Amino acid sequence: MNIKAISENYILKTYNRYPLVLEKGEGVYLYDENGNKYLDFFSGIAVCNLGYNHKKINEAAIDQIKKLYHASNFFYTKPQAFLAKKLVEKTFKDGKVFFCNSGTEAVEGALKAAKRYLYLKGEKDYKILAFKNSFHGRTLGALSVTGQEKYWEGFDVKNDNVIFIDFNDKESLKKVFEKENIKIVILELIQGEGGINVASKDFIETLLSLKQERNFILIIDEIQTGIGRTGKLFAFEDYNFEPDIITLGKALGNGFPIGAFVLKEYLKEALTPGTHGSTFGGNPISCSVANVVLDEISQKEFLDKVQKISKLFMEKLKELESKFSFLENPRGKGLILGITTKVPAREVALKALENNLIIGIAGNNDTLRFEPPLIINETHIEEGFEKLVKALKKF
Ligand SMILES: Cc1ncc(COP(=O)(O)O)c(C=O)c1O
Structure with missing residues (x-):
């Protein structure tokens, strides 16, 4: 059975896939259909932060499968309630959570909450500020704040109410606030997909002082940076401030589909029954797993490591x-690390694969992107870099 051929035949080609048919994972390793072993420095795009075949995750999922796969949000469930409590306790006192299925849905929901809050306050004719090279997802709303035109072409997403400026550019930031009535700002503290660009402390301080003056809703997209990826549970902790809304996805379920946004108490009346919803959001299996993920990753020793x-x-x-x-x-x-390459990043990634190492790419095919499971140790790093050097010597 040629799985690659079947897939190419029947699945819409929205991805240039690596030529591997994956069959199982164990710790920080993945195995293909022929039993070849690969060291994973990409975690399925920053998702499997606790690696594969994790005992506690397996137990949580299997226990929950035996009890209840799904309950609509017309009912309460224990895993959802416990997860919401944990998320709020680890983010904003008296905040509220909404559960969905993916990162892009979390962004959609966060934007809806912010817009509706402003609507209820009678705010009109305001702008949303987003940043060049950002990535917030592929649905139309999330795309409209994604600052990469290559993802917009043909989709009619250009929205005159959204303004993009250069990331980390303090002067442009000050200028845009002089000219425009900005009421929502959305950003990643490290642009992942856009090329591993870290927000400078200076830039964030400027943004926060503008927030004091101008009072806008600050949405921090933690979909890629959250859940321990930066060495803190959330990236915003490193900058000493509290956003108004954070979006989560990816590693929250370690591979089980879940997204969420958490907002501060003052925004909670923005979304009420009938204004937002999701059939699968807060699925009990995903929530059971996410409870384990948060318990494991939020431990100080884990994050110190x-x-x-x-x-x-x-x-x-x-x-x-x-x-x-x-x-x-x-x-x-x-x-969440990267290095610029003058030879095409995808070619390097494919060469790494020939040496049994999985890495990612970012930016305009000019960045090698490393987001291994957070459980890697020194030996894995030695092994991975040996493999990478072998691959790089081919260029
Ligand atoms: C920062 C950020 N936001 C949003 C998304 C969209 O998430 P998803 O692909 O789970 O919908 C991603 C995915 O790469 C992301 O990195």
Whole structure:
């Protein structure tokens, strides 16, 4: 049975897939249909932060499967209630959660909540500020705040109410607030898909002082940076402020589909019965797993380890930069790291794959992107960089 051929025949080609048919995962390794073993430095796009075949996750999912797969949101369930309590306790006192199925839906919901709050306050003719090279998802609303035109073409998403400026550009930020009535700002604190661009402290401080003056709703997209990825449970913790809304997805379910947004108490009346909803949102299996994920990842020792291993990873990237003239600017935080490559990133990723290492790419095919499961250790890093060096020597 040729799985690649069947897939190419029957599945709409929206992805340029790596030529691998994956069959199972164990810890930080993935195995293909022929039993070949791959070290995973990508976690299924920053999703499997606790790796694969994790005992506690398996137990939570299997226990829940035996009890109840699904309940509509016309009912209460324990896993959903416990997860909501945990999320609020770890984010904003007296905040509220909405559960959905994916990151892009979390962004849609967050935008709806912000817009409806402003509507109820009688705010009109305001603008939304978003950033060039951002990525917030593929639905029409999320695309309208995604600052990469290549994703818009042909979809009629251009929205004159959304303004894009350069990320990390303080002067443009000040200028745009002088000219425009901005009431919603959405950003990632590290642009993942856009090229692993870390928001500078300076830039965020400027944004926060403008917020004091101008009073807008600040949405931080933590879909990729959240759940321990940066070495903190949420990326915003590193900048010493509280957003008004955060969006979550990806690693929250470690592979089980779930998204969420959490908003501050003052916004809670924005969405009431009938204004928003989801059939599958807060699915009991995904929520049971997410409870385990949060319990594991929010432990201080776990996050300390991520920060420690991150230093070693970054040292290795710096070594690569000095060894290979086509690599430059290693960057990132925790285990969301990248390095610019002058040879096409996809070609490097394919060569790495031939050496049994899975890495990602970002930006305009010019960034090697590393987002391994957060459980990697020193030995895995040594192994991964040996494989990567072998691949890079081919260029
Ligand atoms: C920052 C950010 N927001 C939103 C999304 C969209 O999430 P999903 O693909 O789960 O809908 C992504 C996915 O890459 C992301 O990285």
